[in-house]
Amino acid sequence: MIPKEGHLLRIFIGEADRHGGAPLYEWIVKRAKEQGLAGATVLRGIQGYGSKNRIHSAKILDISTDLPIIIEIIDELEKIESFLPIIDEAIPEGLATVEKVEIRFYRFKEKH
Amino acid sequence: MIPKEGHLLRIFIGEADRHGGAPLYEWIVKRAKEQGLAGATVLRGIQGYGSKNRIHSAKILDISTDLPIIIEIIDELEKIESFLPIIDEAIPEGLATVEKVEIRFYRFKEKH
Amino acid sequence: MIPKEGHLLRIFIGEADRHGGAPLYEWIVKRAKEQGLAGATVLRGIQGYGSKNRIHSAKILDISTDLPIIIEIIDELEKIESFLPIIDEAIPEGLATVEKVEIRFYRFKEKH
Numbered sequence: 001m002i003p004k005e006g007h008l009l010r011i012f013i014g015e016a017d018r019h020g021g022a023p024l025y026e027w028i029v030k031r032a033k034e035q036g037l038a039g040a041t042v043l044r045g046i047q048g049y050g051s052k053n054r055i056h057s058a059k060i061l062d063i064s065t066d067l068p069i070i071i072e073i074i075d076e077l078e079k080i081e082s083f084l085p086i087i088d089e090a091i092p093e094g095l096a097t098v099e100k101v102e103i104r105f106y107r108f109k110e111k112h
Numbered sequence: 113m114i115p116k117e118g119h120l121l122r123i124f125i126g127e128a129d130r131h132g133g134a135p136l137y138e139w140i141v142k143r144a145k146e147q148g149l150a151g152a153t154v155l156r157g158i159q160g161y162g163s164k165n166r167i168h169s170a171k172i173l174d175i176s177t178d179l180p181i182i183i184e185i186i187d188e189l190e191k192i193e194s195f196l197p198i199i200d201e202a203i204p205e206g207l208a209t210v211e212k213v214e215i216r217f218y219r220f221k222e223k224h
Numbered sequence: 225m226i227p228k229e230g231h232l233l234r235i236f237i238g239e240a241d242r243h244g245g246a247p248l249y250e251w252i253v254k255r256a257k258e259q260g261l262a263g264a265t266v267l268r269g270i271q272g273y274g275s276k277n278r279i280h281s282a283k284i285l286d287i288s289t290d291l292p293i294i295i296e297i298i299d300e301l302e303k304i305e306s307f308l309p310i311i312d313e314a315i316p317e318g319l320a321t322v323e324k325v326e327i328r329f330y331r332f333k334e335k336h
């Protein structure tokens with residue numbers, strides 16, 4: 001429960017973006033895990049614009065739409081700084097932000 | 113890849129909120145695009161409370177529930193400050209926050 | 225529309241985590257409401273890792289997967305500080321962060 005400084009990396013891409021034959025967001029999550037980053041969470045939006053300059057939205061008959069994806073990774077700044085160049089070239093379009101957060105608890109059990 | 117100061121605007125409303133005959137979140141995204149803001153992402157929560165003082169949740173047989181919506185917009189502070197008065201009157205209930213973020217990359221191709 | 229300092233608490237857990245016979249995220253939202261916190265929003269990710277050291281993802285035939293959950297609560301720092309010890313013991317695995325946000329508007333009507 002000791003406050004500790006962490007950093008939150010947020011990467012905004014599209015669900016249809018791909019890299020190496022897989023969705024780009026899956027590729028980024030795998031690289032994050034390989035690099036030992038503490039965790040990653042992928043959120044999918046229901047509407048948005050940015051990269052394609054068109055508004056995309058999730059409608060029942062239009063499930064192939066390129067919906068917005070946010071990947072969130074929290075760790076020490078040093079690890080995030082090392083991670084950014086690894087993924088940089090795989091992201092031709094997108095936005096990445098970093099912000100400081102106070103980590104209040106981080107607890108995970110070892111699994112067998 | 114040059115760090116640059118940006119600001120993240122987050123607007124918390126309900127999925128059932130409407131303005132001008134359309135969902136309020138769609139109206140806000142359209143206004144953001146009109147005003148030339150760099151991008152917008154709409155997230156839908158699966159549960160929440162706030163405006164209605166009741167807990168709403170997404171259950172299979174209850175898809176009309178008023179689920180929480182978060183609209184995220186990242187740009188320069190100046191553009192966000194100009195945008196807030198434009199949408200202010202359309203939001204009778206909700207919460208808006210602004211926080212500083214470091215933009216690590218922002219790259220979008222022109223589409224034809 | 226007066227800027228005001230608030231704090232954003234974000235709790236990262238798994239959808240399958242339970243407490244007292246209910247999903248942990250529902251339990252946390254109920255406690256937040258009981259404690260009079262201004263609002264809570266639960267987001268479900270489509271993929272992630274952290275607690276279980278395995279990558280989880282939402283596939284059509286695999287809806288029981290333990291997807292990542294983010295609970296967001298915005299209020300004064302004092303209220304968030306009082307809330308954290310209340311939920312602490314119920315969260316054997318997870319991550320919680322606090323960050324400062326500027327509240328631009330917060331308006332809710334009384335409902336009857």
